[in-house]
Amino acid sequence: MAFKTELTSSDLSEIRQSALGAADPLGIAADLADAAEAGRLADKDDAGYALALAAEIAESRAKLDAALRYVERAVEAYGERDDSQAGAARALHARILFRLGRSDEALARLEPLRPLLTRYPDAAAFVTAALGAGQEHRLAEKWLTEAVQEGLGASGSTTEPSSAEDAGVLFFLLQQRHRLRHALGLQHDTHDNLAERLETRLANAGATAGPAVDLLFFRQAEFGKLLEQFPALSSVFGADWDEHRAILERELVRLTGTGRTGLTVLPGTVVGLTGFAGADGDVADARVRSGYAQQLAGREGQITWPPERNGACWCGSGTKYKKCCLPRSR
Ligand SMILES: [Zn+2]
Ligand SMILES: [Zn+2]
Incomplete structure (x- = not known):
């Protein structure tokens, strides 16, 4: 596959949406890297983004050595840039090092990104995803907790933020931390209570993010496709289908x-999710996933929960609920 002579920023967004489902994603990754290095990008500042995209594609195909080469070049291309896109590329570098078993180097690269947690809304997600790839869930919880404390302290008042909007970046930290702690089976603390109050307020305000996102469910075959295309989503939806169902059952x-009451599970598809994200959206963005969940919540095809103990399980395994997902919440 050969790209046209010059790639614009919107071409790159389009490639991001389509490359992973393409027949030859690794060829696309190689072309992206080539375009970045041969100066075939309309905007030279896109070089880091194009190379990081190549790295993500290679990572999704388990070509970790190629992914590492691309991401190293991406980080180099970003240079001193200190925005969230550059931070995401550095976190991707750490994630790939973790997957290669080079945990010490991965941690050394992640540590300097900690200040981003209180600066950019998506930092909580990309730092947590990187630590998750190294099974460093407890450390992620610690970093998020410290960032939340810093965020609350920085507001300079003793009153808590009363809406997700007031909370700003702090809201995304609280939300990420809250989900992670549920996945770890930890008891609610005061920060979790705050996260929940803010989420409830956001849902009541009819905003595009709310608790429904936690009820997004992928059937077994879809779940496989989802992680194949977006390995980083394992930190959100679970590393395998058993964990995915356990997270949902616990949340319910x-x-x-x-x-x-009247809870339903929202069965999503990869095509539906990427279609909802559109050309400019990113499934790694929690707000995009929330929006998709909200869309499903307004449609037919939801799965009522809980089923009868002796009835078929909600997950579609064909096994009785009491022998399938019921025990997963414990
Ligand atoms: Zn909770
Ligand atoms: Zn089940």
């Missing part, structure tokens, strides 16, 4: 505990 039990 938790919501029941808060008095919610």
Whole structure:
């Protein structure tokens, strides 16, 4: 596959959406890297982005050595840039090093990114995803906690933010931390309570992010496709299908505990999610996933939860609920 002579920023966004489902994604990755280095980008500042995209494509095909080469060049291309896109590329570098078993180097690269957590909304997600690739979930929880404390302290008042909007970046930190702690099976603390209050307020305000995102479910075959295309989403949806179902079952039990009734699971598809994200959206962005969940919540095809104990499980495994997902919440 040969690209036209010059790639614009919007070409790159389009490639991002389509490359992973293409027949020869590794060829696209090689062409992207080539375009970046041969100066065939309309905007020279896109070089880091194009190379990071090549690295993500190679990573998704488990070509980790190629992914590492691309991401090293991406980080180099970003140079001293200190925005969230450059931070995401550095986090990707760490994630690939983790996958290669080079944990010490990965951690050394992630540590300097910690200040980004209180600066950019998507930093909580990309730092957590990188640590997740190294099974460093406890460390991620610690970093997020410290960033939350710093964020609360920086607001300079003793009153908590009363809306997700007021909370700003802090909201994304709280939300990421809250999900991670549920996945780790930790008890709610005051920050989790705050996260939940803000999420509830956001959902009531009819905004595009809310608790529904936690009920996004991928059937077994879809889940396989999802992680094949977007390996980083394992930090959100689980490393395998068992973990995915366990996260959902725990979330449903938790919501029941808060008095919610009439709960449904929202079966999504990879095509639906990428289609919802569109050319400019990114499935790595929590707001995009929330929007998709909200869209599904307004449609037919939802799965009522809980089923009868002796009935077929909600996950579609064909096994009785009591022998399938019911015990996963424990
Ligand atoms: Zn909670
Ligand atoms: Zn099940």
